[in-house]
Amino acid sequence: MKPRTKLQFEVLGQSRCLPDKENEMLSWAKVECLEHKGYATKTRVICMDCGEKFSPELVRRKRAVCPHCGAKLKVEQSRRTTDKQHVYVATAGIYGEFQVIRNFEILAYYRTSEAPRYFIWEILQHWISPNGKNTIVARNHTINWYCDSWNGNMEIRTEYRRHYYSSNVRYDIYPHKLHPGSEFKPEYRRYGIDHRLQGITPLEAITCIPENPKMETLLKAKQYDLLGYSIDWRGVVERYWPSIRICMRNKYKVKDPNMWVDYLGLLVYLHKDIRNSHYVCPSNLKKAHDRLVAKKRMIQEKEEKERKRRKAIEDEKKFRELKSKFFGLQFTDGLIRVRALESVQEFLQEGDIMHHCVFTNEYYLKPDSLILSAMIDSKHIETIEVSLKTLKIVQSRGVCNKDTEYHDRIIGLVKKNINLIRQKLTA
Structure with missing residues (x-):
């Protein structure tokens, strides 16, 4: 122009x-x-x-x-x-x-x-x-x-x-x-801005560093990667400034600020001291980060199981109102024993053992579904869903939703005993 x-x-x-x-x-x-x-x-x-x-x-x-x-x-x-x-x-x-x-x-x-x-x-x-x-x-x-x-x-x-x-x-x-x-002019050199500048552009350095003492400190400490990170995530740098100061005191260079900030967030989640150099200056950041991710995942899994347990207790009364008439239902061909699941806790156990969604998708609250478990001795083989409207088998799933070698035999056994379900349904 x-x-x-x-x-x-x-x-x-x-x-x-x-x-x-x-x-x-x-x-x-x-x-x-x-x-x-x-x-x-x-x-x-x-x-x-x-x-x-x-x-x-x-x-x-x-x-x-x-x-x-x-x-x-x-x-x-x-x-x-x-x-x-x-x-x-x-x-x-x-x-x-x-x-x-x-x-x-x-x-x-x-x-x-x-x-x-x-x-x-x-x-x-x-x-x-x-x-x-x-x-x-x-x-x-x-x-x-x-x-x-x-x-x-x-x-x-x-x-x-x-x-x-x-x-x-x-x-x-x-x-x-x-x-x-x-x-560079003396007023800029005073902030540490010279030809060795890294992490940010010269214009960003001249514009931002005089206004932000923390960025000046990062530049003089040669924490160039954190300096560049602070341009877009100033609030994060402010939040973790005590930890950054510990890094500078220990001459620890943060080379991957995104992962390092995520790592600090994991430390906070796990109630670790983020003002302790043992935690904030890991020799292998990726290994330490991945280890905490695994710990957090374990905690979340425990919390999820506890949530499921509480929900099972809350849903137990409603489940009994819907399916109590089928309690005690079971039949066998001498090898395979098929029985109705009689509590929400059993649905939870069935889902965990078989690695499918019988509990997660709340099949125990479906008024028109009856869930049966096929077993050999104490080993769970397949989970069967029967429609209470049509009295037909909707599905029969083994571990991870795969068919087993007993699949056809289980289907035949359930069909052979469908009258037992009809009798319970009309009782």
């Missing part, structure tokens, strides 16, 4: 006079930001940095030094002969009264036996005035489900922050690294 205010005219004018940094940024990014890869098969390794081949004998623990260009490569087993990389890099500088963050996009294309091709262009500038106002000079950023590209000329752009502690990602990208020659 065209500049409209005095500030925008001033920023755009200074932007057009900025020194060219593309060659400097590319030379640095080739070494420090782009990955140095080698693709290996049994007979050769291709160095993507120069396109040349060398013997796999030079590879040690998936690492190698290219004998042609001297690049230190990370070697992958692959038959690929081409590659592509895309990174954002940034540099910070002071121009007049403005703190300026300049962002560059780098594309690299690699092919066997060819020198790599690199493309770099400046895509975004943040001009931050002394009063904290940010003026954006950028190319148009098209971002959607299908596309993420920069195009057009460097112009004044506007956008609105989605929420207080984060700017819209359309014109605030996260750079892979900041150039080591970056300069």
